[in-house]
Amino acid sequence: xxxxxxxxxxxxxxxxxxxxxxxxxxxxxxxxxxxxxxxxxxxxxxxxxxxxxxxxxxxxxxxxxxxxxxxxxxxxxxxxxxxxxxxxxxxxxxxxxxxxxxxxxxxxxxxxxxxxxxxxxxxxxxxxxxxxxxxxxxxxxxxxxxxxxxxxxxxxxxxxxxxxxxxxxxxxxxxxxxxx
Numbered sequence: 001x002x003x004x005x006x007x008x009x010x011x012x013x014x015x016x017x018x019x020x021x022x023x024x025x026x027x028x029x030x031x032x033x034x035x036x037x038x039x040x041x042x043x044x045x046x047x048x049x050x051x052x053x054x055x056x057x058x059x060x061x062x063x064x065x066x067x068x069x070x071x072x073x074x075x076x077x078x079x080x081x082x083x084x085x086x087x088x089x090x091x092x093x094x095x096x097x098x099x100x101x102x103x104x105x106x107x108x109x110x111x112x113x114x115x116x117x118x119x120x121x122x123x124x125x126x127x128x129x130x131x132x133x134x135x136x137x138x139x140x141x142x143x144x145x146x147x148x149x150x151x152x153x154x155x156x157x158x159x160x161x162x163x164x165x166x167x168x169x170x171x172x173x174x175x176x177x178x179x180x
Contacts, residue, residue, distance in 0.1 A: 008045060009041050013053030020045040028098025067122045074119035078112040085112075 009016040019040035027037040040046070065073075081088060085108045092107060093100040 008037060010050070012043065012046070012050045013056070017049075019043060020049075027095065029094045031094075032097070035062050036094050046150050070122040071119040074115050074122065078115035078119070081108075081115070 009018055011017075019042055021041060021043040023041040024038040025041050026035040027039055028034065029036050042050075085104070088109050089103045090100060092098070093103045096103075098107075
């Protein structure tokens with residue numbers, strides 16, 4: 001069953017919104033070359049709205065959540081992915097051109113496993129003291145170690161790995177887009 005071509009909005013500040021611009025980009029099935037969706041081509045103003053919304057979310061909500069709250073949110077997300085794994089797997093298969101059986105066997109279980117792993121990691125954060133070059137000021141931060149952020153165009157499985165770690169810590173993550 002092929003995905004019907006759909007036009008999508010951007011998710012900014014907890015809401016689905018239109019881009020300020022009128023341009024869109026096709027999402028192409030890597031195996032067939034067929035366009036499966038159209039997504040907005042974000043503008044500089046869209047990026048500024050997203051960054052402002054992320055700052056508000058970090059300052060007014062996320063930074064003050066407890067490790068237990070972060071753990072529960074991540075487990076809830078993993079459960080939702082499991083519940084909708086066939087639909088997500090089909091979309092992922094069409095997006096990257098990988099056979100559906102392979103996505104369901106190799107990708108979907110790992111996605112939720114990563115989220116559940118990082119849910120547990122949210123409770124074992126370590127504090128790090130960062131000193132300035134002048135050593136006159138310093139700050140403490142909480143972060144998971146051993147991971148790095150990823151570009152938004154990674155597969156869903158890699159995305160849950162690389163986007164999973166900051167949501168367990170108090171470190172914000174802003175996925176990067178294309179450079180064009």
